[in-house]
Structures are given as structure tokens and as C-alpha cells.
Amino acid sequence: MGDQCGMTMTEHTLDAKEISSISGITMSPSRQYGQTTLHSSLSLHKSYSGFSPFCSEHSVTQCISYINQEACSLGLGTVCIDLCLGGEGLKAVPVLNLLYELLQINRRHQKAAEELETQQMKNSSDMEHLQHSHSRLKDQLEHTRRENSGLHEGERQLQLKIKTLQRCLKSEKEEVQKLQSIISSRASQYNHDAKRKERECAKLKERLNQLLVEKRDKKLAIEVSNPVGRSDGKRGLWKTGKMEARHEGEMYKALLNDYEARQRALMVENTELKKVLQQMKRDMVSILSPKKPQARGEASDDSLEQVCSDGEEEMCEASRECVEQSCEQAREKLTNSIRQQWRRLKCHMERLDSQASLVSAPDREGEGEELISRQVHEEEVLRMRLELQQCRDFIQTQQQLWQQLSSPCDDETAALLSGCYTLEEKERLKEEWRLFQEQKRNFEKERKSFTEAAIRLGHEKKAFEDDRATWLKNQFLTMTPFVDRKRPATLESHSTASSGAEAKMISTPVPPAKSVSYSAFTTPKTGSACVPSTVDLYRTLRLIPESSLRSQGRRGSRQDFSSLSRDLTKPRLHNGTADCSLLSLLKDVESPT
């Protein structure tokens, strides 16, 4: 605001610009002093003059000299007020210059005072803030100290607990050890007892046996009406050494038979396995042999493999022989050959794998041919194409059918089709239609409220402009020396108040006055006016993409308003999308019938 005033002033006094700048420079060293003296002298003058004017017709010269003196003391010595030749009036130019100088000084001082004030305020607020933070930190410190002591206490207690637990553990361990020793001693004791008992038992049995034998139990007998022959029809034989040898022989024969049987079984198994091995080898050879020339032509670094394939025939022969030979001699050869072939098979598989991976790249089509034979590949492609064609046909027929269904057809089929749609679906569509109508109504209402708000804002703005004009006028009037003289005491307080108001204005975001409607919706006043309608708007927002809705939800309420307003500044587009969906809905509603 001050700038604005300054600007207006400079416009008025364009010619005095040079002087003011010079005076500004010269004034600055003695600024502080001058101000005080002016102030004191003014107050001094005020005190004795009271409400009487400073200058009367009689005291013009004194006044002029006084002013000159004062101006000199203020460092404005270059400017001197002189009487006109006639002594009747003043020379206007120096007076005006002086006045201008004084005004400049005054303004500068005011500005400095304001700055100092704001500085002071800032400092005080800083101070307050620091005090707050200081006290808070103190509290925090206190709190942490208390916490710390609490934790220390807890730790101490836990350590005590640990100690007791350790003691417990130790005692438990000792207990366990004791029990274990008891158990082991008991076990040994019981074992000993058991053995003793068993021995006693055996002794008793022996004794009983002896008694039985000595007593010749009368009852102990067998009564057979007539003895029967042996089951094998042979007669019993005397126990002789020969018999013993025969038994031994029979036993060994039985064992031998068993081992022979087992060996036979193993032999059979072995031959089976050998057969399988042979077949596997043959298969392996048949798999690997057609690769041989290719491997030679293709991979020159596969020297090992080439050697392998060279020696393959012999190896095959050798292994065939091996099967016929006994295991000890052939084992090494056999395992070697198998190992080699296995390695080759692995190589082969790896190569196949790598080829398969190469085939996946489109530019290596040529190499892939080896992997999958061309014929198979083409067959596959043909088959897939056929399938694709079939699918396409299928889709087309489906589309046709769908079109037939959707297009208005003769009454009969329409009636038939209408019957097909369930009541539920109809209900759903009706519901949607209703909802949509509601949304539309809401939208209309909103639009109306927005226009109303815009009109109101126009009014307000006009009022504001009026206010501003009057205020500016007042301001301008206060700046005149007449008012200064009339109300010198109230001037300062007024300026501070105005500066405070200004600061407040700055702190609140100034609405960029681009368009009327925009600013209207950003001000909270009008925002509150459209609160009921935003609720409805959310409902209508379902028509706009989901992402914007989500972003709105994430932002604060203030941003919400602005974003809404941004959306609403383009009502045409909005309406357009709504119309589109409306149309589609209509189509949906109508198409089934």
C-alpha cells in the first residue's frame, strides 16, 4: 500500500525527484538526530502554542527564520525559505521543496518504524517460540530422565531376576544330576537284583527238576493203546556220529539251496537289468549317432564330443562284450562308457536347451529348424491358423447374433425377447435411470447455485472496490499537512493499525483476480454456500474418470474446493460427458425392449 502511495506521489512530483534523492542521501547520516530534534521541537512548540496556529501574520519572519534554523539543524541547509520581495508572501518553490523533504523524511521514518515494529514482533514471537520450545525441551528432558531412571530400575530388577533364575537353574541342574545318578544307581541295583532273582529262580528250578527226577513222579506217564508208525513210514534211527554228520550235511544243503535259489534270482534280475542297460545304450546310440555329422560341422570347439563320437562304435561294441564278460573285468569299461555317453547326452540336452531358447527369438528362425522339424512346425502353424480362423468365425457369428438381438426386429421376436429379460434386470435398469435423473437434477441445481454465487461475488467485488476507493481517498487526505496538523497524535496509531491489517492480508492467500468465477469459488464465504451442492457433486462425479475422484479424496478440503471449482469452470465438458453416459444409458435401457 505504501508503494502505491509512493507511486502516486512520484507521479505528482516528477520534477522534484532529483532533489528528493539528493536530500535523501544527505539526510541519512543525521537521520536519528534530526528525527528526535524535530520531534522534541514540535512537541516543545505544541506545548507552548497550544491550539494557537504556529504562524500568524505578524510572526511570519520569525517563523521563517525558525523554520530555516530547524531545516539547517536537520541538514536541509541548502533549502532556505525567503520572503518575497514585498514581504507579503512566501516564495512557493523552496517552501514546497522543504515540505516535500519533510514529507519524505517523515515517510522514511514511518517505514523504518514499521519495519522495526515488525522486527520487534517477529523477535518477540521468536522469543516466545524459543521459550516454548525451551520449556518443552525441559519437560522432555525431565520426562526422559524419569524414564531413564525407571528403565534403570527395571534393569536392576531384571538383573535380580536373572540372578535368581540362574540360581534356580543351577539348583535344577544339580537336581537333575542327582536324579540321574539316582536313576543309574537304581538301574544298576535293579539289574543286579534281577540277576540275583533269576539265579535264585534257576537254582530253584534245578532243585525242582532234581526232586522230580528223584521222586519218580508216578503220575508222569504216557498211555498209548498201540504205538503208531512214523509219519515217513521209516523206523527210528539210533543217534550216532553218522547221524550227526548227516544232519549237518542236510543243514548245509538247505542253506546252500537257499543261497543258490537266491543267486539264481539275482542272476535273473541281473540279466534283466543288463537287458535294460543294453536297450538304453542302443537307444542312446541311436539318439546320438545322427547328430554326429552335424556336430562336426557345427561346433568346431566340441572336440571332446567329436572324439567321443569317433570312439562311439568301439565303445558300443565293447559294452556289448562287457555284458557277456564277468563283472569284475567289465565293470570299469562299462561304467566308463556309460559315463561318457551320459556326458554326451547331457551335452546334447544342453545344446537342445540353448537352441530352444534361441528359437524363441524371432530372428533366429533358421537355427530353430533343426530343433523342431520344419514339417511339424508348419503343421502346427497351419493347425493354429485354422483354429484362429474358427475362433474368428465363431466371434463373427456371435456378433451377428448379438446385432440381430439388439436391432429392432419384428414385433413377435421383440415380444419374445422382452420376455427373455428377467424382471430383475429391468428393475436394475429402472434404478439406474432413476439415479441418473437424480444426478442430473443435482447438477442443474448446482449450476444454478454457482451462477448465483458468481453474481453475488460481482456485487461484493463492486462493494469492495467502492470501499477501497473511499479508503484511498481517506488515506490521501490524511497524508496532507492539514490533516497532519489537525490530528498529529492519531496519525501514528492509524498507520500501525493499517500496517497490521496489511500483514494480515498478506498472510491470507490473495486470490488471483483472473476471473470472477474462479475467485468466487476459492473464497471460503462462497465455498460454504456451495457445500450442500458438493455432496451432490460427488455423486455426479461418478461420471468422470475414477482417478480424479481418487485424487480429490486424497487432498485436503481446501484443495478439494479448488479442484472442484476447476472442474466446474468447464461446465460444458462436464455436461458433455454426462450427456454421453446418459445416451449410453438410454441406449442400454432401450436396447432390450
Next chain:
Amino acid sequence: MNFSELFKQTNQLCRLSPDGKYLATCVQYRLVVRDVNTLQILHLYTCLDQVLHMEWSSDSLFILCAMYKRGLVQVWSLEQPDWHCKIDEGSIGLVSSRWSPDGRHVLNTTEFHLRVTVWSLCNKSVSYIKYPKACQKGMDFSADGRYMALAERRECKDYISVFVCDDWHLLRHFETETQDLAGVEWSPNGCVLAVWDTCLEYKVLLYSLDGRLLSTYSAYEWSLGIKTIAWSPSSQFLAISSYDEKVRILNHITWKKIAEFEHPANISSTKVVYREVEKCPVVVSEDLSSSQITVSSSLFNTQMLKPDPDRANPKVGVSLLAFSANSRYLATKNDNMPNNVWVWDMQKGGLQAVLEQTGPVRCFAWDPRRPRLALCTGNTKLYLWSPAGCVSVKVPVEGCFQVLSLLWHCSGDSLILLGKEQLCLCYMETEDAPKP
């Protein structure tokens, strides 16, 4: 499937002769021998007291009836009904009596396991074997009947004596590396003797016929060990069931573990579970009715008993093991899931099926010819499983007949169902029986 009428029996003493021609039953102190096909009584013998044990000789010519309370054994001849034999063990008492494999000797174990008396029916001779061990299975004959293995205890050490059954010649006598030997069992081919230790220690020892130690197997330590073992009929596998609810299978070449069958409470959905469900009484015709068994293949939780740890012989672990005749399937029962029978496929080395019954399974037995499992749970039904599926058949007889035990005829064509005091024959329809 046909059922005979009910016959009386006591103590579930009912045995089929090894040749499959006769059926012997004991009713109190009478021994009744019937023809299996006609069920007509062929012979009737009267014993001196109530019979507690009865056994056919291997040649189906003699029947042994033991009366343990009196210390008496009576032997009857089928060929000569008036022939008789009575063996009196006298004051020393009798706890067990059995035939020797040749059917001409009777082996009696006296009380306190003082000795084993071998009585010959040929020459009335008697011989004693001292120090037999009192244990789960202290005596076993090889399948060909040539050898007998006997566990002995002398001076707090376990020994095994191998006898030739022909003339009771002691072939081998060797000490075993066991704490407290629990049982011995010959492999079906008679060349390997499996010896297992007491339940306090998991240990299986495999001895050759000539007394060499072939291998030792121990799955774990410091826990209750083996419950029982079973050889596959092919002698290829040795199944060991233990208190940890697992069955471990050893092979006959390396004697190493080749499979481990767990018995989890949760069975994954890929396995077939036959669950019997209680329903309102369904009208059962004479045909098989499969309506009472549902196949459930979703994740399945089975009922599990919590064993009492403070009591001896806790009801936990696998107690019953049986291989099918072709050695393909193994049926097991876990004691803390008494309602379930688990069937394992030895070829796949995994679970084949689980049969969950409504009551605890009392007994199961494989058909001696086909892979077909019969089981009973103490109710009026007979359950049959085969790889093709599972059926339950209600025994169509008057009155209350609860099947407590069952045994197959050696041909696999009929089945004897034993109740508390009655028995019933069940004839399979051989024409359309499922082929293995």
C-alpha cells in the same frame, strides 16, 4: 455268499484239519469232528475234562486236546476211533502243549517253564529239554517242519538251540546278543531265524540256520521297542512293528530298512479310506450289501485313544501284522486306533487303504489263496476287503451272533466265523470270486 447254520463251540476251539477235509470243534469236554462239505458229524470223542487247547497234527490224522488244569493231554486218531493216548504231566503242571511238525511227538511245556517234555507216540519215549525261556514266542518250527528253534535262558544270558525235529538232535546252540530275548521266528524258507529283544529295547537279530549272525537292526534307542514281527510268505520282507506306531520293513538281501509305514491320525486325501457309518438298520438280503460302507477320500481324522502311561503294556503301537498270501499286501492294526485296519501295498511301498470300523477290530485274516482280507469287530457283520473294494455282510442267522474271531479254510473258499459259544461257516462264491 452262503452261510451255514450255527454250531456250538466253547473257548473258540474250532480248527480245520490241515488237509481241509475236517472241522474239529470242542464243546465242553467233547470233541466233535465234522466233514467240512456236508457238516455231518464223523466222530465224537469224549475227553476227561473241559478242553482248553486243541490242535490237529500236520498229517490230519490226530487231534490233540489239552486240559491244562489237570495237566493232561489226550490224543485222538481219526483213522482208528478207538485208539487213544493220554499223557499225564503229573504234579509239575502244564502250561502249553503242541504237536511236533511230524505229528508223532507232543511237546509239553511244564509250569514255571521248568522244561519241555517231548513225548513220542511211536515208541512212548520221553525226553526233556531244560531251561526253556518264558517269553512271547520262545519256540518256533521252521515251515518245512525240519528244525525247531528254542529260546533258552541260562545264567542270565539268552541262548538259542536249534533242534532237528526228526530225532531231536541238537544241531546248534548259540548265545544271542540280547538283553532279554522276546521271541524267535523262522523265515518261511527256513534259512533265517529272526530274534527280537524285549520291548524295552529295539533290536532285531538275524541268524542263519548254522548260527551265524547275519545282521542286527535297531531303529532307535531309549524307548519302548518291538511289539511283534512278521515274515512275508516269500521270505523277502521282514515287517517289524513297534510301540512308536510304525512298521519297518527290512529286505532279505542287505537286511536294511526299505520302508517305514506310519500310522498317522490324519490321512491325506490321496488315500482311500473306507469308513463304516452307523445307519438305521438296512434290509440285508443274502447278497453282499455295500450300502453301509462309504468311501471317503477327503482329509480324514481318525479316532485315537490316549494310552495310559502309568499302566503296563500300554495300548499303543502296532500289535497285529499279517502279509497276504502273495506277499503283496500287509495288514496292520495300531492299538491306539483300534477301529482301523491299515492295508499297505508292498510293491508301491505305501498305504493302499484304511478301513475304519465303528467298533474295535477283533481279528483279521488273509485269504490263503487270494489277496482278500476278512475282519470282524465283534458285531454281527463280516467285513471283506480286496483291492477292488470293501464290503460288509451281515451274518443272516437267528438270534444274536457276534463274530469275535474268524479263520479261513485252506482253499480260501470258506470262512469260519466264531462267536462266543457258536460258530458259523461262510461259503464264498468261488465262481465269481474276484481274481487276484
